[in-house]
Amino acid sequence: MPIKVSIIEDHKPFRESLIYIFSSTEGFVLGNAFSSIEEAMESMEYCDLILLDINLPGLSGIEGIPLLKNKFPEVKILILTIFEDDDNIFKAILNGADGYILKKTPPLRLIQAIEDAVMGGSPMSPVIAKKTLDLFKKYAPVKEEEDFGLTDRENEILSCLVNGLNNDDISDKLFISIQTVRNHIKHIYEKLHVHSKSQAVIKAIRQGIF
Amino acid sequence: MPIKVSIIEDHKPFRESLIYIFSSTEGFVLGNAFSSIEEAMESMEYCDLILLDINLPGLSGIEGIPLLKNKFPEVKILILTIFEDDDNIFKAILNGADGYILKKTPPLRLIQAIEDAVMGGSPMSPVIAKKTLDLFKKYAPVKEEEDFGLTDRENEILSCLVNGLNNDDISDKLFISIQTVRNHIKHIYEKLHVHSKSQAVIKAIRQGIF
DNA sequence: CGTAAAATGACCTATTTAGGTTATTGAGCT
DNA sequence: AGCTCAATAACCTAAATAGGTCATTTTACG
Numbered sequence: 001m002p003i004k005v006s007i008i009e010d011h012k013p014f015r016e017s018l019i020y021i022f023s024s025t026e027g028f029v030l031g032n033a034f035s036s037i038e039e040a041m042e043s044m045e046y047c048d049l050i051l052l053d054i055n056l057p058g059l060s061g062i063e064g065i066p067l068l069k070n071k072f073p074e075v076k077i078l079i080l081t082i083f084e085d086d087d088n089i090f091k092a093i094l095n096g097a098d099g100y101i102l103k104k105t106p107p108l109r110l111i112q113a114i115e116d117a118v119m120g121g122s123p124m125s126p127v128i129a130k131k132t133l134d135l136f137k138k139y140a141p142v143k144e145e146e147d148f149g150l151t152d153r154e155n156e157i158l159s160c161l162v163n164g165l166n167n168d169d170i171s172d173k174l175f176i177s178i179q180t181v182r183n184h185i186k187h188i189y190e191k192l193h194v195h196s197k198s199q200a201v202i203k204a205i206r207q208g209i210f
Numbered sequence: 211m212p213i214k215v216s217i218i219e220d221h222k223p224f225r226e227s228l229i230y231i232f233s234s235t236e237g238f239v240l241g242n243a244f245s246s247i248e249e250a251m252e253s254m255e256y257c258d259l260i261l262l263d264i265n266l267p268g269l270s271g272i273e274g275i276p277l278l279k280n281k282f283p284e285v286k287i288l289i290l291t292i293f294e295d296d297d298n299i300f301k302a303i304l305n306g307a308d309g310y311i312l313k314k315t316p317p318l319r320l321i322q323a324i325e326d327a328v329m330g331g332s333p334m335s336p337v338i339a340k341k342t343l344d345l346f347k348k349y350a351p352v353k354e355e356e357d358f359g360l361t362d363r364e365n366e367i368l369s370c371l372v373n374g375l376n377n378d379d380i381s382d383k384l385f386i387s388i389q390t391v392r393n394h395i396k397h398i399y400e401k402l403h404v405h406s407k408s409q410a411v412i413k414a415i416r417q418g419i420f
Numbered sequence: 421c422g423t424a425a426a427a428t429g430a431c432c433t434a435t436t437t438a439g440g441t442t443a444t445t446g447a448g449c450t
Numbered sequence: 451a452g453c454t455c456a457a458t459a460a461c462c463t464a465a466a467t468a469g470g471t472c473a474t475t476t477t478a479c480g
Binding site: 166167168182189 | 468469
Binding site for chain 1: 425
């Protein structure tokens with residue numbers, strides 16, 4: 001079954017060459033081609049994958065991702081752009097892009113990337129992957145998880161704290177008395193070596209104990 | 211200039227086929243081949259890239275990354291493994307791997323990946339890339355930075371809170387009365403729409419206001 | 421069966437917070 | 451000169467929190 005690829009790209013010559021590729025490559029079928037998110041939202045038909053430019057008139061490609069995903073939940077979205085700055089990469093990922101390929105990618109690699117994305121992978125140009133990893137390192141919890149020896153219940157209560165609940169809320173939520181909540185919290189403080197709710201929450205978040 | 215590739219892989223048949231590939235592919239030269247980190251640390255010579263297995267006798271490949279990087283700062287390390295679980299991916303990235311490729315990758319793709327890595331990219335098998343992005347989304351600050359309109363002083367105090375200080379500490383640190391600290395905190399609560407120190411801290415951390 | 425750990429709950433006190441009001445000073449703007 | 455905002459600081463009350471001891475019940479382990 002051929003892969004049906006649609007294109008959202010406002011630069012006409014580039015759009016035309018993409019159209020050419022997918023009309024003439026075995027295993028692929030051309031879907032629709034648009035030059036803006038707005039047009040695509042109005043008249044796009046079902047397809048397997050959308051090649052999406054970022055710099056578009058009106059809504060940007062990045063803003064378009066959630067809209068397109070909402071209308072076609074199954075479709076894969078592959079960002080195809082010249083931008084390789086952290087901010088665009090970051091936002092594309094968080095908005096749900098399934099891959100991020102640079103326009104300078106040779107056709108063979110582009111074809112591979114599309115196949116990978118349709119198979120459930122997340123192809124990225126190597127430079128993009130590098131920046132993604134760097135961003136990852138920047139935001140990932142720094143240390144490896146220390147084991148504070150919290151019990152299941154204590155973890156449950158700590159997680160409530162991280163969600164911003166106060167003792168009363170937790171008492172209601174877990175159907176235990178507020179005294180018990182306080183008791184658990186005391187034990188959590190001892191084990192985490194902290195002396196306040198804020199500090200416990202900070203330590204939990206930083207250590208990746210959600 | 212050919213790319214010199216060394217191999218650390220304890221499974222002999224697989225090691226042999228890798229050796230065969232790099233002895234016979236144009237543009238590549240075989241460096242050393244070892245079956246453990248310990249051996250490699252002892253007698254490895256300079257090379258451009260190391261193909262590194264994870265499951266090794268003695269030190270694991272992941273543990274070996276920083277050691278190898280320390281001895282050969284310029285070398286690229288490409289993880290080549292059957293493991294595709296979050297934990298290994300996560301640790302490999304944080305330890306400084308330059309790429310992460312699955313053993314089932316066909317030779318052509320492996321060759322491409324090595325070239326990408328040497329060029330400064332971070333090639334990853336699509337499945338790995340997908341998991342990396344999912345991990346990324348999990349740990350990245352969720353929303354885009356809202357502007358809560360905090361003043362400089364309020365931001366300063368919020369940052370103290372995120373560092374776990376209580377009002378007394380802040381009062382001492384900033385040389386202002388505890389009343390003033392409380393006043394600023396009240397304003398912070400109003401602007402962040404929260405009602406406790408924990409919630410303010412949570413919101414600050416999640417929003418990336420450190 | 422006894423012991424240890426975990427979960428539950430209570431009582432006590434001192435301190436900290438939260439949520440108000442009010443006021444003064446200085447900077448910046450019109 | 452008048453206005454607003456930020457920063458400073460004080461006062462008040464009620465509620466929440468921290469830190470401590472003690473006790474009961476259930477569960478898990480040897």
